[in-house]
Amino acid sequence: MSRPQEDILLEVKGLRTYFFTEEGVVKAIESIDFVVYKSETLGLVGESGSGKSVSALSILGIVPDPPGKVLRGEVVFHGQDLRKLSSSEMRKIRGNQIAMIFQDPMTSLNPVFTVGNQIAEAIILHQKVNKKEAREKSIKIMSLVGIPSADERVDNYPFEFSGGMRQRVMIAMALCCNPELLIADEPTTSLDVTIQAQILELLKATSEEFDMSIILITHDMGVIAEMCDRVAVMYAGYIAEVGDIMTIFRNPFHPYTRGLLGAIPRPDANREDLTIIRGAIPNLINPPSGCRFHPRCDYWMQGLCENEVPVLLELEPGHIIMCHLYTEEGKAFLAQRKIDPETYMKQVLAAQ
Amino acid sequence: MGLKSYIAKKVLFAVVAYFAAITVVFFIYHVMPGNPANIFATDPRVPPEVRDALLDRWGLDESLWKQYLIFLKNLFQGDLGYSFLHKRPVSEIIGERLPWTLLLLGSAFIINAVIGILLGSLIAWRRGSKTDTAFVLTYNVYNAIPLFFVGMIFISIFGYQARIHNWPFYFPFIGAKTPGIESLGTFRVILDVLWHLVLPLTVLVIAGILGWSWFMRGNLINVKTEDFIQTAKAKGLNDKQILFRHGFRNAILPVITSIGMSIGGLIGGSVLVETVFTYPGTGRLLYEAILYKDYPLLQGSFIIIAGLTLLGLLFAELLYGFVDPRIRSE
Numbered sequence: 270m271s272r273p274q275e276d277i278l279l280e281v282k283g284l285r286t287y288f289f290t291e292e293g294v295v296k297a298i299e300s301i302d303f304v305v306y307k308s309e310t311l312g313l314v315g316e317s318g319s320g321k322s323v324s325a326l327s328i329l330g331i332v333p334d335p336p337g338k339v340l341r342g343e344v345v346f347h348g349q350d351l352r353k354l355s356s357s358e359m360r361k362i363r364g365n366q367i368a369m370i371f372q373d374p375m376t377s378l379n380p381v382f383t384v385g386n387q388i389a390e391a392i393i394l395h396q397k398v399n400k401k402e403a404r405e406k407s408i409k410i411m412s413l414v415g416i417p418s419a420d421e422r423v424d425n426y427p428f429e430f431s432g433g434m435r436q437r438v439m440i441a442m443a444l445c446c447n448p449e450l451l452i453a454d455e456p457t458t459s460l461d462v463t464i465q466a467q468i469l470e471l472l473k474a475t476s477e478e479f480d481m482s483i484i485l486i487t488h489d490m491g492v493i494a495e496m497c498d499r500v501a502v503m504y505a506g507y508i509a510e511v512g513d514i515m516t517i518f519r520n521p522f523h524p525y526t527r528g529l530l531g532a533i534p535r536p537d538a539n540r541e542d543l544t545i546i547r548g549a550i551p552n553l554i555n556p557p558s559g560c561r562f563h564p565r566c567d568y569w570m571q572g573l574c575e576n577e578v579p580v581l582l583e584l585e586p587g588h589i590i591m592c593h594l595y596t597e598e599g600k601a602f603l604a605q606r607k608i609d610p611e612t613y614m615k616q617v618l619a620a621q
Numbered sequence: 622m623g624l625k626s627y628i629a630k631k632v633l634f635a636v637v638a639y640f641a642a643i644t645v646v647f648f649i650y651h652v653m654p655g656n657p658a659n660i661f662a663t664d665p666r667v668p669p670e671v672r673d674a675l676l677d678r679w680g681l682d683e684s685l686w687k688q689y690l691i692f693l694k695n696l697f698q699g700d701l702g703y704s705f706l707h708k709r710p711v712s713e714i715i716g717e718r719l720p721w722t723l724l725l726l727g728s729a730f731i732i733n734a735v736i737g738i739l740l741g742s743l744i745a746w747r748r749g750s751k752t753d754t755a756f757v758l759t760y761n762v763y764n765a766i767p768l769f770f771v772g773m774i775f776i777s778i779f780g781y782q783a784r785i786h787n788w789p790f791y792f793p794f795i796g797a798k799t800p801g802i803e804s805l806g807t808f809r810v811i812l813d814v815l816w817h818l819v820l821p822l823t824v825l826v827i828a829g830i831l832g833w834s835w836f837m838r839g840n841l842i843n844v845k846t847e848d849f850i851q852t853a854k855a856k857g858l859n860d861k862q863i864l865f866r867h868g869f870r871n872a873i874l875p876v877i878t879s880i881g882m883s884i885g886g887l888i889g890g891s892v893l894v895e896t897v898f899t900y901p902g903t904g905r906l907l908y909e910a911i912l913y914k915d916y917p918l919l920q921g922s923f924i925i926i927a928g929l930t931l932l933g934l935l936f937a938e939l940l941y942g943f944v945d946p947r948i949r950s951e
Contacts, residue, residue: 326851329854329855331851335749357859360858360859362857363854363856363857364855364856364857364858365857368855369855371848371852373848376849378849379849379853379867380871380945380946380947381870381871381945382870383946391856394857394858395857426947428947428950439852
């Protein structure tokens with residue numbers, strides 16, 4: 270499934286973000302490419318440390334600097350490259366056209382201001398309204414995101430709210446200027462399960478109501494299945510695979526995506542069948558050469574994968590993958606050894 | 622749980638704490654060896670009628686509990702006792718010295734806190750810049766030099782060298798005013814006092830501003846890594862708004878505690894600076910009282926220090942209540 274060019278809201282091209290620390294240069298994002306279409310929910314999934322959050326911060330241009338720096342790439346939003354904007358132009362987009370909510374609602378609100386003040390602050394910043402109107406708008410948006418008796422709660426401080434309610438406040442703050450794109454960085458990770466479902470439901474409902482696109486960052490495949498139209502799988506600073514939700518869940522191509530899916534426990538399956546991905550995400554100061562996944566990959570083609578970074582391939586419309594199993598180099602590599610790629614994959618699977 | 626009940630609770634707590642503090646001071650002073658009863662009662666040079674008169678006057682021949690009640694009664698009437706060393710009422714001596722200390726340390730304190738907090742914020746904002754590096758270096762070097770040594774260098778340069786080489790200016794370094802200056806009128810007295818204040822104040826202010834800025838800088842740098850700062854950024858606020866609206870108010874909280882605690886320390890004075898500059902403040906008074914085992918004077922000073930400390934802490938807690946909503950509702 271691929272939508273026409275004019276439906277693209279945001280396009281990230283070759284974005285690279287490094288962190289210059291005392292221990293060395295952390296190559297958090299090497300090169301990422303993906304698009305977000307209008308009013309869709311794109312899931313950004315991967316293990317902790319794969320660069321999901323840094324991607325979000327890089328898009329918004331709020332990577333902590335120092336030590337972080339976006340080194341190259343384009344973030345095209347409505348046809349203009351956000352990276353070329355001045356900082357004051359960028360501030361007009363942040364919180365206005367592109368809003369973001371964070372993982373931990375317990376610490377993401379300023380403890381010494383009322384929630385009403387914090388929502389109104391964003392409204393006043395981006396819209397021509399006075400304090401009174403901003404306050405009324407805050408109350409309205411608070412009740413919209415399901416905060417009961419919002420007209421009283423508006424004067425409460427964050428510590429007087431539960432975690433779920435605080436996340437609703439964060440969502441209210443993000444929605445108050447009708448953003449076209451909402452970046453939700455693990456919005457439910459720190460909440461308990463029943464509250465998680467409510468918050469996801471709320472995000473879904475508001476994205477439809479506001480006709481808003483969402484980039485949903487998570488490491489929870491269940492959340493992805495619930496929420497997303499398309500999925501981008503990240504690994505160690507690269508996009509490993511992008512596809513629509515059906516393709517990714519039914520017919521994943523990348524060994525890493527397969528690993529992630531195999532690691533989801535299913536009530537109907539034998540628990541011993543749960544596969545794990547060997548090892549852990551690599552140290553990004555000295556990442557593995559070539560394909561960064563090769564030391565953990567069951568399909569590692571020795572002599573190729575560790576030497577060359579695979580190119581991004583669009584296998585079928587909208588299904589993009591970065592893996593040597595599908596590149597010309599990979600095919601040539603196997604052909605040299607007189608192995609058919611399909612057979613190779615089957616052999617590896619059988620060997621497990 | 623409004624602000625009012627918060628204030629009432631804190632005031633009540635301060636009163637109770639003060640009562641506990643003066644009780645401890647009283648008993649410590651009475652269980653220490655060499656208490657005044659012994660000194661007066663066993664010194665053969667004290668004529669018996671004087672001894673009896675003194676013992677009777679302070680109730681020193683009474684039981685400890687009776688003495689405690691007398692002490693409380695006297696304290697309530699503003700009687701802090703009688704100094705062995707100065708042979709005068711303690712309240713009178715402290716009353717004489719306290720204004721000088723408050724002038725010196727109070728003005729230093731206000732200058733330090735205000736400039737220190739502002740400077741610290743600005744430096745934290747430019748963290749990692751050349752200004753910041755220069756500040757860190759200055760702070761560490763200056764902190765490594767003892768205050769009295771800095772004082773002596775100042776005396777040597779601006780008091781001594783300036784005078785013998787006939788520089789256009791020099792500053793006095795002994796006492797708080799020129800003896801007999803009163804005869805020239807109030808205006809001249811004020812000028813003279815300020816003139817005497819310059820060197821000791823400068824020594825205190827340099828150290829103080831560096832210290833407070835350091836503290837504020839650290840707080841603000843910590844706050845800058847908080848999640849809500851990132852939220853503020855994502856909202857589209859600019860650096861100035863983020864720092865002064867969201868950062869400052871959170872970073873100032875620990876500073877308020879520090880301010881409150883320092884108020885009590887003011888009366889203890891700066892023994893080193895007051896000694897180097899022979900300044901007639903309570904710091905030196907206290908130092909002498911310890912040196913000569915002048916227990917009544919020590920006791921009186923501690924009672925006042927405890928009071929000011931509690932007042933300072935109370936002030937800090939009330940301020941906290943205004944600044945931090947979480948504290949208010951506890």
